[in-house]
Amino acid sequence: MKGLLKKAKAEFQGILDPDSRANLPPAQQPQHQNQESGLPGMANDQPSSIGPVTSLDIIRYRYHHGTNLGSVYVLERWLRNSMFPADACGSSELEAVKAWVAKIGVDETRQKFEAFWKSVVTDEDLTWLVNEAKITSIRLPIGYFDLNPSLVENTPFAPYAAVYSSAWNTIRDLIVRLRSKGIGTLIDLHALPGGANGNEHSGTNSGKAELWGSATNRELGVRCCQFLAQEISHGLEGVIGIQVVNEADWGSERMYDWYDDCINAVSNIDPTIPIIISDGWDLCRAVEFSLSRNVAISAQPKCPVIIDTHYYWAYTGEDKAKSPQQIIAEVGQKMGELDGREGSVIDRGAVQAIVGEYSCVLSEDSWQKRGDTPKEDLVKAFGNAQSRKYQYRSGGSFFWTWKMDWFPGGEWGFQAQTANAAITSHPSYSAPSTDIPGLLAKSQSRREERMYAAVNQHVAYWDHLAPNTPCEHWRYENGWKVGYADACNFFAGGSGVRDGNKIGNLEIWVLKRIRESGMRGNFVWEFEQGLRRGIADFYGLVGV
Known part of the structure; x- marks a missing residue:
């Protein structure tokens, strides 16, 4: 076995060949049992579909350093008072559009909203996002009323459907513009029919969460997800996922059943699209759901599921x-619900979380307890602590928020806190591009050395722990090669995608590769552990 492992020096394309195992000498062919037929051989394994890393893979699975766009497609008065008439009765999108239509009519209101949507992100903004903020992704809050006009029939937005007739086209245009700069977009269904919570960012001032108790609203929410999936599958590049709901109320009835409906609906259209769910302020329960849905071997192709959790420290008593x-000390204790749940997709399933919203805001009650330390120093320390924690423990983080009337926004403002160096990008994104070729060359020159060391350690460990026990260590080597090449390709970047990327959504990337490997049987864990070791070895060499 060791002689075979040391002989295997095929480049990545060789790994991808599903027939490559057929060329091994008969004595070296894996001999696990076919559980269905009882005969030895490879019958359990399916053909591999592992392919080279694509630009879309990088955009979707790298660490997401980003920001929310803000109050643009779902208005909130505290952020966008300029989009409300002075005599508007409420603070939500519905109250804004209702007041404008009453004041200036449908057509002029449509023109006003369209001009706002088209002008809110300038070319200069995009340059700043890439060069100064070094972001990879935008979380884009939208409402169901921004999609196809048929989706607002029999809803409170039905009288104003004409106002939103071009909203989706402007969203598409923005996603395309962001992608042209190498920025991915997380489409966030921030406002759903009936509301997933009672707050104004659900689109109305009803104060009620009427999505969960209404079969009609839930079905309409699924149709919104289907609409987005169809658009993405028909060539809308740059979308890193669909967030099916924002900040679901804690303990919402039927929430997880509805998540299944959304996952199934999107999977039937395109099972490669990541689905992001709200943890509903209960990360433990969301972790269990995610693990049960992100299984390595599935009868039908399923979208990977990612959890969105939010962290604020300014509201509760x-x-x-x-x-x-x-509070700064407490940041380091967050996301402990993930502890012990990662690292073995084969055994447990996959769990991946992102932080969809956070800020540098604390209450005045807290600031009054700061002692003699200057507030600006503590704001920076608070932001730094969050940046470090989320980069280490999550698949991405999105500051709330970027665009508002009172730009750059103080402790609520992404631009202000980036300039303040409170919010920092992942260290790999700060590496000078001129260093990347040298680091890639170094990784290739030492690839064989690292592979031999990893494989020999693995074989020696199991020979000692379980001597004379049948193993399939070739799977470990195969996994190592895939993982090392994957990490290298992410780091190198791709067509229209910056370099220096790290696989930040590691658990669902491992899930993806296991599913694509076609491997079955009792030793697929060796492929998984080899994959993880290959990724880790690459990052160890380049210092990420």
Whole structure:
């Protein structure tokens, strides 16, 4: 076995050949049992569909350093008072459009909203995002009313459908513009029919979460997901996923059943699209759901599921009683619900979380407890602590928020806190592009050395732990090669995608590769562990 492992020096394209195992000498062919037929051989394994890393893979699975666009396609008055008439009765999108139509009519309201949507992100903004903020992704909050006009029939937005007749086209245009700069877009269904919570960012001032208790609203929400999936599958490049709901109320009835409906509907259209769910302020429960859905071997192709969780420290009485220093220390304790749940997709399934919203805002009660430390120092320390934690523990983080009337936004403002160096990009994105070729050359020159060391360690460990026990260590080597090449290709970048990328959504990337490997049987864990070791070895060499 060791002689075979040391002989195997095929480049990545050889790994991708599903027939490559057929060329091994008979004595070296894997001999696990076919559980269905009882005969030895390869019958359990399916043909591999592993292919080279694509630009879309990089955009979807790298670490997402990003921001929310803000109050643009779902208005909130505290962020966009300029989009509300002075006499508007409420603070939500519905109240804004209702007041404008009453004041200036449908056609002029449509023109006003269209001009706003088209002008809110300038070319200069995009340059700043890439060169200064070094972001990879935007979380784009939208409402169901921004999609196809047929999706607002029999809803409170039905009288104003004409106002939104071009909303989706402007969203598409923005996604395309972002992609041209190498920026991915997470489409966030921030406002759903009936509302997933009672807040104004659900689109109305009803104060109620009427999505969950209404079969009609839930079905309409699924249709929104289908609409987005169809658009993405028909060539809308640059979408890193569909977030099916924002900030679902805690303990919402039927929430997870509805998640299944959305996952199934999108999977039937394009099972490669990541689905992002809200944890509903209960990360533990969301972790269990995710693990049960992100299984390595599935009868039908299924979209990978990612959890969105939010962190704020400015609202509860408990948080207001804390000093800034206490809160900064507490940041490091977050996301512990993931502990012990990662690292073995074969055994447990995959769980991946992103932080869809966070800020540098604390309550005045907390700031009054800061002592003699200047507030600006603590704001920076708070942002730095969050950046470090989320980069280490999540698949991405999106600051709330970027665009508002009172730009650059203080502790709520992504631009202000980037300039303040409170919010920092992932260290790999700060590496000078001129260093990348040298690091890639180094990784290739030492590839064989690292592979031999990893495989020999693996074989020696299991020979010692379980001597004379049948193993399939060729799977470990195969996995190592795939993982090392994947990490290298992410780091190198791709067509229209920056270099220096790290596989930040590692758990669902591992899930993707296991599914594509076609491997079955009792030793697929060796492929998974080899894959993880190959990725880690590459990053160890380039210092990421």
